[in-house]
Amino acid sequence: MKIVVDRDTCQGHGRCAVYAPEVYELDDEGYCAITELLVPATQEDAALSGADACPENAIEVID
Numbered sequence: 001m002k003i004v005v006d007r008d009t010c011q012g013h014g015r016c017a018v019y020a021p022e023v024y025e026l027d028d029e030g031y032c033a034i035t036e037l038l039v040p041a042t043q044e045d046a047a048l049s050g051a052d053a054c055p056e057n058a059i060e061v062i063d
């Protein structure tokens with residue numbers, strides 16, 4: 001599973017990192033610091049929850 005974060009859409013809510021801190025690293029200002037990441041199988045559930053929690057829909061999940 002891959003996640004793609006639209007950093008122009010991200011508004012720094014940080015909810016993604018609450019659910020999956022190992023996946024959604026935040027920068028110093030609280031914005032998602034990653035753009036693309038291959039998610040390890042063990043972290044897929046957390047990554048999905050983090051994507052669902054984003055109020056800006058900035059995170060795309062690709063199977």
Ligand code: F3S
Pocket residue numbers: 005009010011012013014015016017024030031032053054055056057058059
């Ligand atoms: Fe940004 Fe959404 Fe996370 S706004 S910091 S991608 S919850």
